[in-house]
C-alpha cells in the first residue's frame with residue numbers, strides 16, 4: 473500500500489521501495505508503532521542517547537505514508553491551543569518556556585536534518601497571515617498586541633501595513649499581514665523518508681507493510697507486546713505514534729478525532745509570476761479565515777496549497793477514499809485562483825489525509841512506567857515541529873526517567889486529553905463546529921470581499937446563498 477499520489481511523493485529523488493515486513497518474533501527495548509515523524513524522531517533520539525538500545529519501527533505501509541509524508545510543509549512554532557488558553561491552563565511561566573522552546577525548535581529541525589544529511593528543502597522565511605477584510609485586519613492586529621502582552625518582541629511577531637507586507641509577499645485584496653519569522657517550509661516526504669534512512673543507519677530495525685493489530689501492556693514479569701500478522705515483538709516500552717489512524721486501533725476509537733485536510737499543487741510557475749507576488753524567502757502564507765488555509769512556494773516554484781473543509785466521518789472512520797473529495801479540491805482551486813488572479817497554470821496534484829484532533833486541542837506525550845505503554849500525538853494541524861519535540865521528550869522520558877529536561881517539563885508532557893464523546897454526539901459537535909467556521913467566513917466575506925470561494929463553503933455546508 474503506497475500513499476496517495478501527492479506532489480511530495482512524485483518529486484522524491486528515487487521511487488519508494490518498501491522494506492521487508494516483520495516475519496518472526498523479535499525482542500527489543502523499544503518498539504515503535506507508526507513510521508511518521510513522531511515514530512522516526514523518537515527512534516533517532518533514542519539511538520543518539522544510547523546506541524546499544526534495541527529499537528524497532530513497525531509501519532503498516534511505508535514510512536511517511538501518513539500525514540508526515542502528505543502535509544503542507546509548514547514547520548511552524550505553532551501550538552494548537554491558543555496562547556490565552558495555554559496561559560490560563562498552565563500559567564505564564566510554562567507558556568513562556570513552551571513558546572521559546574517551540575520557536576527555537578523550528579531552526580533546530582533544519583539543523584538536525586542538515587546534520588543527518590537530509591535535504592528537506594528547509595528554508596526559514598517565516599509566515600505571512602494576510603488580512604483580506606477589515607475584520608481579519610482587526611483580529612490580526614489584536615493577536616499581535618496580545619502576543620506583545622505575553623512578552624513577544626517585534627522581531628517575533630509584527631503587523632505589517634499593506635506596502636510592508638507586499639515587500640515580502642502579496643495576495644489579492646490584502647490590507648496588510650501579520651508576520652512571524654518562526655516558521656520554515658519543508659518538503660515533507662523528503663524529510664520523513666530521509667529520516668527513516670537516518671534511523672536505519674543508526675541501527676533501528678524498520679519493518680514496513682507491517683500492520684499492528686494489538687498492543688498488550690506489560691503485566692507482572694511479562695514485557696509489553698506488539699502483535700502483527702507476521703510476528704510479535706516483546707519490548708520494555710511500546711510507543712504508539714499513529715496520530716490520525718489511532719481510532720483504527722482496538723480500544724482507541726475515542727482517543728482523538730481524525731479530521732481530513734486536503735491539498736492541491738500547481739505546475740511550476742514562471743519567474744514573472746513570482747516577481748509579482750514575492751515569497752522570495754520561502755515565506756509560508758495563509759489568510760485569517762476561520763476554516764484554515766495554508767500555502768507555500770516550493771523549491772521548484774510551484775504553489776502547494778491546502779485547507780480544511782472536508783467533513784468529519786461518523787464513528788471516527790478513517791478510509792483512503794476520504795483523502796480525496798472533489799468538492800474540497802474545487803473549493804481549494806477556486807480559493808487559490810482568487811488569492812492569485814494571475815495564476816494561470818494547471819493544478820497537477822490533489823491529495824489529502826487524516827490528522828488527529830484531541831478533545832481538548834492539546835497534544836500529549838505519555839510514558840506509563842507500570843504498563844510500558846507510551847504514546848505521542850494529537851498535534852491537529854501543527855505536527856511538523858511538535859512531532860520532533862514530542863520525540864525528544866519521549867526519548868528523555870524513556871532513557872532518563874528521573875531527570876527533568878527542557879522537553880519533559882513542557883506542560884503537555886505526561887498528560888492526556890479526555891476522550892471524545894460517544895456518537896452521535898461526536899459527529900454532531902465536530903460537524904457543527906466545521907459548519908460554524910464556514911458560516912463565520914461567509915458572513916465576514918459578505919460584509920467585506922464577496923467571493924466565489926465562500927459560495928463554495930456554503931455549498932459544502934449545505935447553506936443557501
Ligand SMILES: Cc1cc2nc3c(=O)[nH]c(=O)nc-3n(C[C@H](O)[C@H](O)[C@H](O)COP(=O)(O)OP(=O)(O)OC[C@H]3O[C@@H](n4cnc5c(N)ncnc54)[C@H](O)[C@@H]3O)c2cc1C
Nearest residue numbers: 506508509510532538539540543544546684715854855856
Ligand atoms: C494534508 C495535511 C496537511 C498538514 N499540514 C501541516 C503543516 O503544514 N504543518 C504542520 O505542522 N502540520 C501539518 N499537518 C499535520 C502533520 O502532518 C502531522 O501532525 C504529523 O505529520 C504527524 O506525524 P505522526 O508521525 O504523528 O503521524 P503520521 O505521519 O500520520 O504517522 C502515523 C503512521 O502510523 C502508521 N500506522 C497507523 N496505524 C498503524 C498500525 N496499526 N500499525 C502500524 N502502523 C500504523 C501510519 O501508516 C502512519 O505512517 C498536516 C496534516 C495533513 C493531513
